[in-house]
Structure formats: C-alpha cells, structure tokens
Amino acid sequence: MGIYNFKVKAQDGSEVALENYRGKVLLVVNTATGCGFTPQYDELQSIYEEFKESGFEILDFPCNQFGGQAPGDDEEIHSFCTGRYGITFPQFSKIDVNGENADPLFKWLTDNTEFEGFGLSAMGVMLSGIVKKMDKDYKNNGKIKWNFTKFLIDREGNIAARFEPMNMKNLKEKIKECL
Secondary structure, X not given: OOHHHOEEEEOOOOEEEHHHHOOOEEEEXXXXXXXXXXXXXXXXXXXXXXXXXXXXXXXXXXXXXXXXXXXXXXXXXXXHHHHHHOOOOOEEOXXXXXXXXXXXXXXXXXXXXOOXXXXXXXXXXXXXXXXXXXXXXXXXXXXXXXXXXXXXXXXXXXXXXXXXXXXXXXXXXXXXXXX
C-alpha cells in the first residue's frame, strides 16, 4: 500500500484520489487554526509559492485532536486560513490523525515513520511535558504528537522525511532534494 492508493475527503465532501498527485513532491500536514504553530502557515505558503511550479504540493488536513485547537467546520477553517494567511494550497476536510477514527492516510504515514523528537528548545521541552501526559510511551511510537506534524513524500510516493511540529529548519532543503 502506498500513498497513491488513498482517497481523502475534500472540503466539499467529495472524494479526492491521491493518485491525482502522482509524480509530485508532497508535504502532508495536520494543522490547526488556534495553535501556537499556526503562524507556520506563512512559511508554508512561502515554500509553496517557491516550489509549486516545480511540481510541489502541500496537502493540508485540519485536525482538532490536540487541545481542541481546530474548532469550527471546514468552511470556517478555510476562511480563516485564506483570510489570515493567504494560503493557496489544497486544504481538505477536518480529520482525526490518531486513534480508532484516524484517517487511513495518516494511519499509513504514522505506521511507516518514527517520532523524531521535539528537541531541547523551550517549546520542545514544554510540548514533551504536555504530550507525555497524554501518551506515556510517546517517544517510542509513530503516532502524531501535535498539530503541524509534516510528512514529505517524494515523486515516487515514498515517505522521504517526517518533521515534528517545531522543526521547519531543514524542510526546504529536503524538499529541494526531492524535486
């Protein structure tokens, strides 16, 4: 099973086959509108504008599983993101990324990657404390820990890298490697 075997739900409820993205470099992200990482939308939009003509797409999946930070319906979330951050990349219907109702795409992504750690920044240490309360074994499983976890997919549909929420440092370099 690879990424092109999945279908996801668009904001309007229609089904979108990820096969439509075959041959492109993809960044799959679970997002939230009320998170401390929400300003990453600015950087993600900038990266999208820089690389979209080279066959790069960002696939944005809002998720309300972490601190209830993606309230509202799909239309409200999209209006916020386009109005506040000017995003132009595809944004899909709100989903769960963990648990029994996890979207199959995210189940596949987390089953095939490992948690990369939060690092030792103040934000990383704080997030580790929060996540440990929810999942004592969080360091040893691939579950998504928080909003804005990113998965880079190469042109062949393989997972090239996983980036934890605060890790934007090497993202552009990894994208360039895949392009």
